[in-house]
Amino acid sequence: MKLRLFPQEPAGLNLLSQMARQILLATGTLSEILGAPAAEHSRLVEDMHNHEAKAAELHFALLTHMRSSFLNPVPRDDMYALSRYLNEAMEKLDAAADLVFLYKLDRLPRRAADQLEIISRQAELTVEAMRQLNNLDELEDYWIEVLRLTKCAERTHRVWVADMLKDMKHAQYARNRDIADQLVDVTKDMRRIATQVGSIIVKES
Numbered sequence: 001m002k003l004r005l006f007p008q009e010p011a012g013l014n015l016l017s018q019m020a021r022q023i024l025l026a027t028g029t030l031s032e033i034l035g036a037p038a039a040e041h042s043r044l045v046e047d048m049h050n051h052e053a054k055a056a057e058l059h060f061a062l063l064t065h066m067r068s069s070f071l072n073p074v075p076r077d078d079m080y081a082l083s084r085y086l087n088e089a090m091e092k093l094d095a096a097a098d099l100v101f102l103y104k105l106d107r108l109p110r111r112a113a114d115q116l117e118i119i120s121r122q123a124e125l126t127v128e129a130m131r132q133l134n135n136l137d138e139l140e141d142y143w144i145e146v147l148r149l150t151k152c153a154e155r156t157h158r159v160w161v162a163d164m165l166k167d168m169k170h171a172q173y174a175r176n177r178d179i180a181d182q183l184v185d186v187t188k189d190m191r192r193i194a195t196q197v198g199s200i201i202v203k204e205s
Contacts, residue, residue, distance in 0.1 A: 010073070011069070012062060012065055012066065012069065012073065013073055013133050013134065014131070015058050016062065016079070016082055016083060016086065016133070017127050017130040018058050019055050019059065019062075019083065019086040019090070020086060020123055020126040020127040020129075020130050021123075021127050022051050022055040022090055023055070023086065023090055023093065023119070023123040023126070023190075024124060025051055026048055026090060026093045026094070026097075027093065027116055027119050027120045027123060029051060029097070030093060030096060030097050030100075033045065033097055033100055033101075034100070034107070034112055034113065034116070037106065038104055038105075038106050041101045042101065044097070045097050048093070048097040049094060051090065051093075052091060052094040055086065055090040056087060056090075058083075059083050059086070059087040062079065063080070063083070066079060074134075074200055074204075075200075078196060078199070078200050082193055085189050085190075085192045085193045085196065086126075086189075086193060089186050089189035089190055089193075092183075092185050092186045092189065093119075093182075096182040096183055099175070099178050099179050099182065100179060103175040103179075105176075109163065109176070111156055111157075111159065111160035111163070111180070112160075112180070112183065114156050115153055115156055115160075115183040115184065118149050118150075118152055118153045118156070118187055119186050119187055119190065121149060122150075122187060122190040123190070125142050125146060126142075126190060126193055126194075128142070129194075133200070136200065136201050136204055139197055139201060140198075140201060142194065143198040143201065146193070147191060149187070150188060150191040153183075154184060154187070157180060157181075157183075157184040160180050164176050164177060164180070
């Protein structure tokens with residue numbers, strides 16, 4: 001591992017970790033939405049919009065920080081990519097919540113809860129990983145585990161789609177498929193984050 005000869009500014013890592021934390025909180029809110037009666041969806045969706053707005057604020061705060069900071073723990077282009085992927089994952093969670101509300105869905109299949117559990121675990125790992133970007137030796141296991149979780153999510157997505165095709169009429173299938181696609185895309189964004197971390201590990205080794 002390369003020696004770091006100069007002190008590093010930790011604020012950027014804290015901002016990335018806070019963005020990942022918003023994804024974790026948003027996953028909990030979406031789980032509440034899936035378990036709540038439709039009459040409560042409006043309030044919970046507003047909570048989700050607040051998570052998305054906070055993540056966007058953190059994203060722009062990081063951009064400002066990178067412009068004004070002379071020393072960063074990882075290259076600026078890597079930090080920007082990590083922030084962008086985190087922001088995009090948050091936007092997809094927000095979209096999934098919106099779709100549940102707009103489609104007036106009282107319940108979703110168990111596969112939705114399975115996907116949210118995977119996203120929650122990915123987010124938990126990412127919260128810690130973003131804090132440790134200045135100690136890359138500790139992050140190889142994170143990289144591998146998030147990739148494994150994404151494969152599980154893609155498998156769950158395929159089974160979910162197959163079940164919907166078998167059990168649902170066209171309109172119901174289309175509504176549920178929209179949400180299923182948003183959720184699996186969140187897991188792919190989390191994989192992009194882990195892959196970016198893997199790229200940093202390779203470049204710094």
